[in-house]
Amino acid sequence: MTLTKKPVTGMKDILPGEMQIRDYVTSLVKETYSSFGFRSIETPCVEHLENLCSKQGGENEKLIFKIMKRGEKLNLENAKSEEDISDSGLRYDLTLPLSRYYANHSNELPSPFKALQIGSVWRADRPQKGRFRQFVQCDIDILGDPSYLAEIELILATTTLLGRLDFKNFTVRINDRKILKAMALYAGFPEDKLDSVFITLDKMDKIGIDGVREELNAEGYDKDGIDKYLELFDKTTRDVNGISYLKEALDGYLDAETADNLETIIASVEATRSADFKIEFDPTLVRGMSYYTGTIFEISMDEFGSSVAGGGRYDEMIGRFTGQSTCACGFSIGFERIITILLDKGFKVPDEGEKKVFLIEKGASGDRICEIMKEASRLRSSGTRVLVCQMNKNKKFQKEQLMKDGYKAEDIMEFYNTELKN
């Protein structure tokens, strides 16, 4: 009986061509964020199940790959529920492990702490084209900084990265959970219905303002309140003065500082940006995660539909580990999305330098091999990539394969026992 050749359902083997692009993007990420003072960290891929299941019923919890207890701890006969046979699982994002990490190590870390983490996460989603059950996330977070400098730095660093990947014409949209809330309360929605109102609002870009109106109507909210609510969006969306307008309109519902900060963030990013993008206030931006407490932001490109990065402030998460709330603001970069875009547009990793192939005749003498290896070594130490391998019986096919793999005909040298051809 032979073993199974295919990867497990929903996961994928990465071929060298794609891997080269992934490696390139990874090193560009590390280099770029490092220039902003971010430090690489790593957390284990396995987390306590108790922590993974703590985000109060998020969809992600259902998708956890749970790991079986082992040895004496595993008592199959008496097992009644999944908790009896599992107490850990594979992480499904990097934010929860980072929060645990910071809670565990904050006294060994600078304050504020700027963290970069690139790593695989796992979700047992229904397999579908282009979505895999193991995928890479790339998160940057600033912990312990209460000021909007955190937001500015996160946005500047990430847009610099996208610019270096030659992405153009993208848009940073920014909002604040406190503005979202103030707008809804001002319009008279009951406080305990806000999450449901935001779920509807989040569909604005798909169903338009009329679709949102219809849905809110269907939910039975007060018609005048809905009008009052939607008028706010009419007056502020994609409007440079949107924030100033809200500052006045929402007086009594919104603290001036929140609005001022948002204006400063936008102004600072606009004044400093090095890449080709725009930043705008978007009062319809919701972002799903319930753990956000302040600013929220997202980067999207018209030509690619969905967003390539998103994040926000989550000042209450670390407190779930320590009992003390701690400022935290983060950006999650859509690593897999970026790789897909690059692959789709036929991206080539820039300038790889010289490369050669040495094909050596089968049966070459030991002395001849020494001579050839010395030559390979000489070239390598001067920066040339040299692939040494035995010449196959079907030399023509072997050379075709090598050329498919990126070598040119003139890069391929043939060595025989006595003389050098080509």
Added chain:
Amino acid sequence: MTLTKKPVTGMKDILPGEMQIRDYVTSLVKETYSSFGFRSIETPCVEHLENLCSKQGGENEKLIFKIMKRGEKLNLENAKSEEDISDSGLRYDLTLPLSRYYANHSNELPSPFKALQIGSVWRADRPQKGRFRQFVQCDIDILGDPSYLAEIELILATTTLLGRLDFKNFTVRINDRKILKAMALYAGFPEDKLDSVFITLDKMDKIGIDGVREELNAEGYDKDGIDKYLELFDKTTRDVNGISYLKEALDGYLDAETADNLETIIASVEATRSADFKIEFDPTLVRGMSYYTGTIFEISMDEFGSSVAGGGRYDEMIGRFTGQSTCACGFSIGFERIITILLDKGFKVPDEGEKKVFLIEKGASGDRICEIMKEASRLRSSGTRVLVCQMNKNKKFQKEQLMKDGYKAEDIMEFYNTELKN
């Protein structure tokens, strides 16, 4: 109730100082092996349990982290054995996933194919100092090359890497499973006892030749046979002419080609090496894995006791997926061992370039922030790393922390709302 701050048992959070070294070694590994024509690949961390358990009862199988089935597939009530609730697990090495990968993709890959894979593996070992249940392995493999060019290239590439990490005085020891076998058969050990004889032989460096003699005696082997066996080691260990001696002595038991190839490998590596090391034939080298079929090799450094890299030829593994045997030769580099050695000797990552910290007074105006961010941006685009953060109330403590984190006093600049100090 607060959540659990510590990582799961036996796994570790990696702090920025160590992570910087890990990132540095990783990029050096990629760069070095790339210059030898190796290509990065990646396989999923999760594998079919059936594949993981296929190495015929290795110790590793007991240490697998098994993943629970989900949804309808999980039938807890009727579960009688672990197989009923799990059909996948975390990989415990990179060789098995690579073999599956090659079996699955060989027609999309060049031949021979030179693969580099760096990734985490998991083993539920008893936790102990310096050994963790998640750790990084780094494997290079040459698939589809029947010639000893594979061995030469693997050894040259790996010794070049160690040299670039400033490791000196290391020793490459090499042997061949066919020589091991010929020596034992020549001495008259029964063929079905060879594995057990090799387990004893493997202890030579710990218990010496007399210890080995004693143990073989205790197992009840023929005394003359033991004498004949151990005399061979006496005549060949650490002897430049060891292989020639065996060629004659083992006539009829060992094919000449095996011995000749080993001589050529040693001679070519000696003639070409760029780093400071020696390579020697070691007839006592066994290497535990039962899947090796030909040459086996190991790199050790006297000052660090255990080996830092090891590998060999395993021509039968890929056939377990395809039904056809395929040449394969690989080297596993002790990534964690190397990191530990570097940390112990206080290794510093070379030349990081200029770096600055901008500490900004709380409450600085929006205009002032813009001005400061522009200056940071200017420095960054000229290659300086700039960390921007808000000035803490306890500025003295914050600066001390930053200096512990590698910044110098003169790198730290303070910005106030109106003027620049320092």
